[in-house]
Amino acid sequence: MNGPLALEEAQERLLALAPPVRIEEVSVDQAHGRVLAVDLRAARTQPPADLSAMDGYALSADADAHSDSGSGPWRIVGESRAGVPFGGALGPGEAVRISTGAHMPEGADRVLLQEDASVEEATLRAGEIPPPGRHVRKRGFDFEEGAQVLSAGSMLGPAQIALAIAAGHASCMVAAVPRIAVLDSGDELVRDPTRCGPGQIPASNGPMLAAQLAPLGVRAARLGPVADDMEALARALSQAEQADILVTSGGASVGDHDLLQDALKRWGADIAFWKVAIKPGKPLLVATRDRPDAPPQVIVGLPGNPVSSFVTAFLFVLPLVRAAMGAAEPLPHSLSVRTREDLPPGGKRREFLRAVMEGQQVRRCATQDSSALMALAGADCLIDRPAGADPVEAGEEVSVWSLRTG
Incomplete structure (x- = not known):
C-alpha cells in the first residue's frame, strides 16, 4: 500500500465518499445544529411597518415648520405602543407618546427621545428637534418579503433560528442526521469504569466520540467495547448494518492483535486508504461497504490512543458528518495566533x-503523549505544526484550530 497521505488529500478523499444528503422537514424551533437543505426566503417583511427604535414621542412631519423656536410646542394626542398602534394620523403640531418597537403613526417621521422631552399636561416641548428619520426603523430595512434570508448549507444556530421564525417560517427543510455507530475494540477495555480488573482500563473512547458527535445532533449507537477476537468483531459489525457511517476506535494498525482491517474485509468492506501523515493519528483507516438498496456505508477507523482518536475525529469524522448533512463548509477553519513560547x-x-488559548496568545500543554487525557481535557485548541517547519520564537504567529468551534 502507498505511503501516508497528506492531511488535505485524505480529507478530500474522505469527503468525496460522504453519504448522500437526505432531506426532511422539521419545526424551526427544533432545528438547532441542523443544516438547511434549501434556500429560505422571507414570507413576510421585517419590520412590517416604520417602527420607533426608542421610547419617546413621534412628531409630525411638519415639526421643523411648526416650531420657529426649535422647541415646539406639540399637542400630545394619543399613544402608540408595541402591539397597539395609534389609530389615527398626526396633524400639524401634533405628537404621540411612543414606545420602542411601536408603529410610527401616519404623518409622523421622527422620534423625540423621552429624556429630551418636557411635558406639561398634554403639551410637549423639546430643547432641540430631531431631524427626519431619527430613531425610526424603516419598513423592510432588515428584509423584504421574498428576499433570500438563509442559504442552503447554512448551519442553523440560535441567530439563524430567530431569523427563520422572524421571516415567517414555522418549519424548514433540513438535511437528515446520518445514522452513526461507534465501535471501540480492545481486550483491555471495560465498559463499566468501576469494574476494572488487572490489565484492564475503562473504555473511554466510545463515549468520547459520541460526545464529539452530539453537537451535530447525532445520537451515535455504541457497539463496544469489543474484544480483539474475529468472531466478536463480526458480531459487532453485524449490528452496524443500518449505519450510514461506522466509526471504529482501535485495532486499525497491523499488530498481532489488530484485527479490524481483516474483520472489515470479511464483512465486505473495501479499504479506500490507510495512514495519514499526521501526529497523532497516523494509522487512520477509511473504507466503504456496498449495501443492497442503500448507499454505501463509510467506515472511519481511528487509532485507539484516546488523544489520537479525538484529534482524528476532529479532523475527519466531524467534517464527514457535516458533509453528509449538506454543510457548505464541512472542514474546520484555522486562525493565526501568537505563541507564548518558543516551539x-x-x-x-x-x-x-x-x-x-491565554488571551490573544497560545501555549502548548506540557504533555503531548497520545494517551494523556488530562492534557487533552485541559486543551481548547490545536497548534498546527507542519512537517519540517522551522523553529518558532515566542511572539511569532502559528496556525491554531479551535476545539470549541469543532
Missing part, C-alpha cells in the same frame, strides 16, 4: 499540539 522545529509528520 521546536517540525518533525517528519505534521503535528497537532494540544494547547490552551
Whole structure:
C-alpha cells in the first residue's frame, strides 16, 4: 500500500465518499445544529411597518415648520405602543407618546427621545428637534418579503433560528442526521469504569466520540467495547448494518492483535486508504461497504490512543458528518495566533499540539503523549505544526484550530 497521505488529500478523499444528503422537514424551533437543505426566503417583511427604535414621542412631519423656536410646542394626542398602534394620523403640531418597537403613526417621521422631552399636561416641548428619520426603523430595512434570508448549507444556530421564525417560517427543510455507530475494540477495555480488573482500563473512547458527535445532533449507537477476537468483531459489525457511517476506535494498525482491517474485509468492506501523515493519528483507516438498496456505508477507523482518536475525529469524522448533512463548509477553519513560547522545529509528520488559548496568545500543554487525557481535557485548541517547519520564537504567529468551534 502507498505511503501516508497528506492531511488535505485524505480529507478530500474522505469527503468525496460522504453519504448522500437526505432531506426532511422539521419545526424551526427544533432545528438547532441542523443544516438547511434549501434556500429560505422571507414570507413576510421585517419590520412590517416604520417602527420607533426608542421610547419617546413621534412628531409630525411638519415639526421643523411648526416650531420657529426649535422647541415646539406639540399637542400630545394619543399613544402608540408595541402591539397597539395609534389609530389615527398626526396633524400639524401634533405628537404621540411612543414606545420602542411601536408603529410610527401616519404623518409622523421622527422620534423625540423621552429624556429630551418636557411635558406639561398634554403639551410637549423639546430643547432641540430631531431631524427626519431619527430613531425610526424603516419598513423592510432588515428584509423584504421574498428576499433570500438563509442559504442552503447554512448551519442553523440560535441567530439563524430567530431569523427563520422572524421571516415567517414555522418549519424548514433540513438535511437528515446520518445514522452513526461507534465501535471501540480492545481486550483491555471495560465498559463499566468501576469494574476494572488487572490489565484492564475503562473504555473511554466510545463515549468520547459520541460526545464529539452530539453537537451535530447525532445520537451515535455504541457497539463496544469489543474484544480483539474475529468472531466478536463480526458480531459487532453485524449490528452496524443500518449505519450510514461506522466509526471504529482501535485495532486499525497491523499488530498481532489488530484485527479490524481483516474483520472489515470479511464483512465486505473495501479499504479506500490507510495512514495519514499526521501526529497523532497516523494509522487512520477509511473504507466503504456496498449495501443492497442503500448507499454505501463509510467506515472511519481511528487509532485507539484516546488523544489520537479525538484529534482524528476532529479532523475527519466531524467534517464527514457535516458533509453528509449538506454543510457548505464541512472542514474546520484555522486562525493565526501568537505563541507564548518558543516551539521546536517540525518533525517528519505534521503535528497537532494540544494547547490552551491565554488571551490573544497560545501555549502548548506540557504533555503531548497520545494517551494523556488530562492534557487533552485541559486543551481548547490545536497548534498546527507542519512537517519540517522551522523553529518558532515566542511572539511569532502559528496556525491554531479551535476545539470549541469543532
